[in-house]
Structures are given as C-alpha cells and as structure tokens.
Amino acid sequence: MRGNASTSRALNRRLILNLLRNRGPISRAEMAQITGLSPAAVTFVVAELMEAALVVERETVAGTTGRRPIPVDINYEAHLALGFKLNRYSIDCVLTDLATTPLASLEAEVADTSPEGMIETVAATIAKLLGQANRREGEIMGIGVSIPGEINPSTGMCIQSPRFGWKNLPFAELLAKRVHVPVWIDDDVNAFAVAQKLFGVGxxxxxxxxxxxxxxxxxxxxxxxxxxxxxxxxxxxxxxxxxxxxxxxxxxxxxxxxxxxxxxxxxxxxxxxxxxxxxxxxxxxxxxxxxxxxxxxxxxxxxxxxxxxxxxxxxxxxxxxxxxxxxxxxxxxxxxxxxxxxxxxxxxxxxxxxxxDWVPSSWARGAAALATQNIFDFERSPSG
Ligand SMILES: [Zn+2]
Incomplete structure (x- = not known):
C-alpha cells in the first residue's frame, strides 16, 4: 500500500465508518479517543463524510447541565443498494439502505438462464423496486449480485456456475454496461457471510x-x-x-x-x-x-x-x-x-x-451487502 496522503485519508474514513457501524452513534471526541486519531483529524474526516452524505449528526440527548456532545452516525437512509440472488427459476430482488434493511423487494421469474436473459430480468426490476420504495435512481450506490459457483469478486468474473452452465463470464461488467451502475458479484454463500460480517451475528x-x-x-x-x-x-x-x-x-x-x-x-x-x-x-x-x-x-x-x-x-x-x-x-x-x-x-x-440467523430475504440482502461493504472497505473497486 502506498503511504501517500490520499491513502491515509481513505484509511481514516474507513476507520471512522467501521467504528460507527460497530458502535452506533458516538461523538467526535469519543472517536478520537477510541481510534487514537487527533481531534482535528476526526473533525476533518467527519466533515468529508458529511459532505458525501455518508454520516449525519443525530439529536443530542438532553442533559441536565452543560453542552452535550453531538452524536455522529452513519447516514444509512441516504443511499441505496440493490441486491439480486440468482436462482434457477427466479431472482430474489431487494432494494436496501446502507444497513441492508430492505425497503422494497420482489421475486422475478426466470424464463431464460442465459447471461443475457438474467441481465435483462435484473434490469427490468430496478424501476419497479425504486417505484415501490418511492426512491430515485441517483440514490443507488451500487448493485450486488450473488451467483452460486466460483466467482472472482475482484475481477467480476463468474469462473464457473454449474447451476447455470456458465464459464468464464464477465458478469459484473456485462450488467454494469447494461444498467450504468457499479456492480459487485460473489458466490451466494460468500455474500451471506459478508452480510453476517457487516450487520449480523458475525x-x-x-x-x-x-x-x-x-x-x-x-x-x-x-x-x-x-x-x-x-x-x-x-x-x-x-x-x-x-x-x-x-x-x-x-x-x-x-x-x-x-x-x-x-x-x-x-x-x-x-x-x-x-x-x-x-x-x-x-x-x-x-x-x-x-x-x-x-x-x-x-x-x-x-x-x-x-x-x-x-x-x-x-x-x-x-x-x-x-x-x-x-x-x-x-x-x-x-x-x-x-x-x-x-x-x-x-x-x-x-x-x-x-x-x-435466517429470514427469507437473507440471500438478497447478502447480495446487497456486496455493494454496501465497499463503503466500509475502500480497497475494492467495482466493475463498470
Ligand atoms: Zn459436487
């Protein structure tokens, strides 16, 4: 890793975001205390994150004396992720906030498990999901797709999926070209693990x-x-x-x-x-x-x-x-x-x-977590 200023800024952003994800809302002073960053550095990072609408100041808890510190929290509601879990006969589709809380969901039937068929089915659901939740396309930060098989998440390649008969397919790139949103893919069980790591038992x-x-x-x-x-x-x-x-x-x-x-x-x-x-x-x-x-x-x-x-x-x-x-x-x-x-x-x-730890939406939420995890982990980059 290069030790330049932009890398350390990105590291500090990730540090603060993950702290807030784990601890919930805390004040800037507490962030400095826990992370060992200087109060000035914390103030700078938080200002940047507020600018990007990734964090937000919450209401202070009313106290009896003195000024209460303002708690800062992740702005979970301000951004959206889409999650798609591909099955042989259907696709579980979900629109979530950054905490992978479902805002809209549907099950799309699959008539054709060719890559083109799957991509068209996915693309057709996006407007429906946004409509259900009354949200705008511009709020979508990314799409996560979980596919049973051997998937290379860093290249976005489906190396093989015996269930769909796919081999060496640049699925993330193909879908990103079709829908013009960054796309991340992984194996479906890995996606479930990512969701567990971010917001579940893990x-x-x-x-x-x-x-x-x-x-x-x-x-x-x-x-x-x-x-x-x-x-x-x-x-x-x-x-x-x-x-x-x-x-x-x-x-x-x-x-x-x-x-x-x-x-x-x-x-x-x-x-x-x-x-x-x-x-x-x-x-x-x-x-x-x-x-x-x-x-x-x-x-x-x-x-x-x-x-x-x-x-x-x-x-x-x-x-x-x-x-x-x-x-x-x-x-x-x-x-x-x-x-x-x-x-x-x-x-x-x-x-x-x-x-x-399972609800029927867990597969699709896992897929959405493939997109949201990139806010917490700057090292990955999407296809598209
Ligand atoms: Zn086998």
Missing part, C-alpha cells in the same frame, strides 16, 4: 464460518474479518467434499458430493424413494411440522452427514462461531440438532456454537 467475530443449506450446501470462512476466497475463488465449497465415494451425481458433474447427499433436493428424492410418491418442498416442510417419522429421519441423516464434514472444517479452521442460513433453516431443530450432535462428536478440540 459482527462481533473476527473468525467465523457461515454455513448455508438449501438447494446446495456451502460454508464460507471469514478470517480476520475478511471472506477467505482461496487462490482460485473456490474456498468454502464444503458441499462438494466427497461424502459417498461413487455416490449420487452432483450438479458439478462428480459423484458423491455432500450436497448431493444432504441438501434439499436429496431430502425430497429420498422421500420419494422411500414412499414411492413425490412431495413438494412445502409438503415436506409441513410433514416436519407434523413430526412425521420419515421426514424427521431424513433430516436426522442429512444433519449428521453435514455435521461430520463440518467437524473437519472446524478442525482445520477453528472458527469462533458458525452461523447457519439457507432455506433449510426453516426445518428448525429437526435438522440443526443432529448437526450440532455430530459436530460435538467429531470436532477434535473446539466445539463452536452453531447459531441460525
């Missing part, structure tokens, strides 16, 4: 794992506050560790991957195999609510299998905590308890807590 942890179970299985690692992407953007692919040699065919083309033996499609197939009739995902969820023995036994098997592989990850990376998300969190303790039990049994030394 906010208080430097090292944690973000496990997602749904149509697939992934486990992103946040190490020293950053998502660990690995040397080929292929880190965290817990779902593609081989669980059953020569087992079921996985969407990646190989056989026996964990996700082919424990993710949601497997659960439904297993039901059909054991009963002779097919069941929808909603019906499966209802049968769990009704404590159906077969459904519970399928979840127990899947949970144990996931927990066993998760234990290996814990032995390698020793995270402080594991946050769980993904649609399958809806199945509750019937899935989570066997994961915990197996993790307990197979983890060697530390047994991190497994905490579920």
């Amino acid at each position: 906010r208080d942890h430097r090292n944690f794992a973000a496990l997602a179970i749904g149509a697939g299985i992934g486990c992103s690692l946040v190490i020293k506050g950053e998502v660990y992407h690995g040397s080929h953007s292929a880190a965290g692919k817990l779902g593609h560790t081989i669980s059953v040699p020569n087992g079921r065919l996985c969407e990646c083309g190989r056989r026996g991957c964990l996700m082919a033996h424990a993710a949601e499609p497997y659960m439904l197939d297993e039901w059909q195999g054991r009963t002779g009739f097919a069941i929808s995902r909603d019906e499966f969820a209802r049968s769990i609510e009704h404590q159906d023995d077969l459904a519970l036994s399928i979840l127990s098997d899947c949970g144990s299998r996931i927990g066993r592989h998760l234990a290996d990850m814990v032995n390698l990376f020793d995270p402080e905590i594991i946050v769980v998300g993904g649609e399958a969190v809806q199945f509750g303790e019937a899935l989570l308890a066997p994961i915990r039990e197996t993790l307990e049994e197979f983890a060697f030394f530390t047994k991190p807590e497994l905490v579920a």
Whole structure:
C-alpha cells in the first residue's frame, strides 16, 4: 500500500465508518479517543463524510447541565443498494439502505438462464423496486449480485456456475454496461457471510464460518474479518467434499458430493424413494411440522452427514462461531440438532456454537451487502 496522503485519508474514513457501524452513534471526541486519531483529524474526516452524505449528526440527548456532545452516525437512509440472488427459476430482488434493511423487494421469474436473459430480468426490476420504495435512481450506490459457483469478486468474473452452465463470464461488467451502475458479484454463500460480517451475528467475530443449506450446501470462512476466497475463488465449497465415494451425481458433474447427499433436493428424492410418491418442498416442510417419522429421519441423516464434514472444517479452521442460513433453516431443530450432535462428536478440540440467523430475504440482502461493504472497505473497486 502506498503511504501517500490520499491513502491515509481513505484509511481514516474507513476507520471512522467501521467504528460507527460497530458502535452506533458516538461523538467526535469519543472517536478520537477510541481510534487514537487527533481531534482535528476526526473533525476533518467527519466533515468529508458529511459532505458525501455518508454520516449525519443525530439529536443530542438532553442533559441536565452543560453542552452535550453531538452524536455522529452513519447516514444509512441516504443511499441505496440493490441486491439480486440468482436462482434457477427466479431472482430474489431487494432494494436496501446502507444497513441492508430492505425497503422494497420482489421475486422475478426466470424464463431464460442465459447471461443475457438474467441481465435483462435484473434490469427490468430496478424501476419497479425504486417505484415501490418511492426512491430515485441517483440514490443507488451500487448493485450486488450473488451467483452460486466460483466467482472472482475482484475481477467480476463468474469462473464457473454449474447451476447455470456458465464459464468464464464477465458478469459484473456485462450488467454494469447494461444498467450504468457499479456492480459487485460473489458466490451466494460468500455474500451471506459478508452480510453476517457487516450487520449480523458475525459482527462481533473476527473468525467465523457461515454455513448455508438449501438447494446446495456451502460454508464460507471469514478470517480476520475478511471472506477467505482461496487462490482460485473456490474456498468454502464444503458441499462438494466427497461424502459417498461413487455416490449420487452432483450438479458439478462428480459423484458423491455432500450436497448431493444432504441438501434439499436429496431430502425430497429420498422421500420419494422411500414412499414411492413425490412431495413438494412445502409438503415436506409441513410433514416436519407434523413430526412425521420419515421426514424427521431424513433430516436426522442429512444433519449428521453435514455435521461430520463440518467437524473437519472446524478442525482445520477453528472458527469462533458458525452461523447457519439457507432455506433449510426453516426445518428448525429437526435438522440443526443432529448437526450440532455430530459436530460435538467429531470436532477434535473446539466445539463452536452453531447459531441460525435466517429470514427469507437473507440471500438478497447478502447480495446487497456486496455493494454496501465497499463503503466500509475502500480497497475494492467495482466493475463498470
Ligand atoms: Zn459436487
């Protein structure tokens, strides 16, 4: 990193913004005290951030004597981010503020999973989302798109996405050209981890794992506050560790991957195999609510299998905590308890807590966080 004045200014901005994100509103004097910056430097940075409408002065709390210091807070409401989570049959779309609080959301149907088809579907939703929230296009700071697969967030390239049959696709650049807004992309589980790091359970942890179970299985690692992407953007692919040699065919083309033996499609197939009739995902969820023995036994098997592989990850990376998300969190303790039990049994030394943190908008909010995180991390630059 170059040690010039603009770099140190950017560093100070990031320092102050992240302090406010973690602590909430505090006074300039407190900022100086906590960061070790001089009061003059804090005043300068805060003035710059106010100019950019990134921070704002809040009301002072009425006191009995003397002047109360003015609390400064991030101006979460003044800017917008868009988040898109690409699925095979639909796109979860959300418009958020800088705290990734949803202001408008919709689900767009996907008729065509070609890159052009996806880009057109995304572009068509932007005006609708802005209209729903009654906001202007000029307020959008960026777009985040989460894609299942191997994604290089620094180049904006989708290296591969077996679910969509994409390879070496400059997705961020293509979308940015179409919509004229900066675009960031990442793998969907990494995006979930970023949102957890910024505003979720992960906010208080430097090292944690973000496990997602749904149509697939992934486990992103946040190490020293950053998502660990690995040397080929292929880190965290817990779902593609081989669980059953020569087992079921996985969407990646190989056989026996964990996700082919424990993710949601497997659960439904297993039901059909054991009963002779097919069941929808909603019906499966209802049968769990009704404590159906077969459904519970399928979840127990899947949970144990996931927990066993998760234990290996814990032995390698020793995270402080594991946050769980993904649609399958809806199945509750019937899935989570066997994961915990197996993790307990197979983890060697530390047994991190497994905490579920999931709402249906979490995928799309994670995607939006790919855009908002760049306000807190100046080193990344968007495509477009
Ligand atoms: Zn696989």
